[in-house]
Structure formats: C-alpha cells, structure tokens
Amino acid sequence: MKAAVLFRSRLFWFLLAAAIVATRHPGDLVVPQLLEEDGLILFQQALVWGGWRTVLWPYNGYLNLLPRLFAALLRPIPMEWAPLAYTLLALVVIAATAARVGTARIPRLAAAAGALALIAVPGNSAGCINLNLLHFTLAALIAVNLLEPAPESNCETARRGIEVFVAALSGPEGIVC
Numbered sequence: 001m002k003a004a005v006l007f008r009s010r011l012f013w014f015l016l017a018a019a020i021v022a023t024r025h026p027g028d029l030v031v032p033q034l035l036e037e038d039g040l041i042l043f044q045q046a047l048v049w050g051g052w053r054t055v056l057w058p059y060n061g062y063l064n065l066l067p068r069l070f071a072a073l074l075r076p077i078p079m080e081w082a083p084l085a086y087t088l089l090a091l092v093v094i095a096a097t098a099a100r101v102g103t104a105r106i107p108r109l110a111a112a113a114g115a116l117a118l119i120a121v122p123g124n125s126a127g128c129i130n131l132n133l134l135h136f137t138l139a140a141l142i143a144v145n146l147l148e149p150a151p152e153s154n155c156e157t158a159r160r161g162i163e164v165f166v167a168a169l170s171g172p173e174g175i176v177c
Contacts, residue, residue, distance in 0.1 A: 017099060
C-alpha cells in the first residue's frame with residue numbers, strides 16, 4: 001500500500017526524474033553552456049531588447065515561450081551564472097513534466113512508462129539538459145491532458161489549460177505530435 005502511494009507522489013517522480021537526468025548528463029551541470037543558436041539568440045535578445053519585450057516575440061516562425069520567459073527572468077543575474085541557471089531551470093522543467101506524467105489520471109503502468117520514457121530512454125527529447133531542447137518533453141503535457149478524463153474542478157481545468165498553453169507556445173512539435 002505504501003509503495004502505491006509513493007508511486008503516485010509527484011515529489012517521488014520529480015526527485016527520480018531529476019536524479020536520472022542529472023546522472024545521464026553530468027557534463028551539462030558541471031560545464032553548463034547556452035547551447036544551440038536558440039539559447040544564444042534568445043538570451044541575447046532578452047539582454048539587448050529588455051527581457052519582457054522578447055517573451056512573445058516569434059523566432060523561426062514560432063513562439064518559444066518557456067525559454068524566452070526564463071531568459072527574461074534570468075536577465076538581471078551576472079552573465080557568468082546564466083548558463084548554470086538556464087541548465088538548472090531546464091532540469092526542473094524536465095523533472096516537473098515527468099512528475100506530471102507519472103501522476104497523471106491514466107492507468108498507473110501507462111503513467112509510469114510515460115514518465116520513464118521522458119527521462120530514461122536514450123535518444124529521447126532530453127538529449128541534454130537545455131531549455132531550448134524541451135519541445136518534445138513539453139509535448140508530453142499535451143498528450144497526457146488528451147489522455148486523462150475530464151477535469152473534476154475549475155482549478156484542475158485552469159491548471160490543465162495552462163499546461164497545454166505553455167507546451168503549445170514553447171514549440172510547434174507539441175501541437176503536431
């Protein structure tokens with residue numbers, strides 16, 4: 001009985017996901033970098049234009065909401081700390097997404113398989129710990145919202161709407177998948 005309760009705990013899935021992803025990609029935490037042109041461009045635009053002006057600015061034809069939002073929030077910190085902060089935020093997003101999937105109101109085995117696929121399958125969307133590579137990780141939020149039964153409260157409806165909104169505006173792959 002206690003194992004079943006633990007298995008449905010978001011904290012359990014969050015900590016498990018963070019530990020697995022961190023051990024799969026220790027170099028990303030030891031030597032963090034702003035990877036890909038997206039990270040460099042989004043962070044540079046937040047620095048030059050002002051953070052909040054860039055949050056809803058399209059790049060390559062789509063809104064990259066979550067990375068742009070974090071770039072805006074990280075703008076005041078010293079530049080030498082930005083890559084580590086960006087990497088830690090990406091780790092939190094991956095772990096939180098896995099926790100959400102692992103505790104979804106779908107059959108337990110399917111929820112566990114989905115969460116583990118996000119964090120442990122080689123070659124999945126979490127190829128490294130970087131906010132600009134979270135398109136498919138965030139797409140899992142759209143999928144799990146489609147698979148779950150109807151929301152049971154207004155609060156759950158609002159939370160699920162925010163999840164889909166953030167996932168859809170953080171990368172076009174989430175909508176296509």
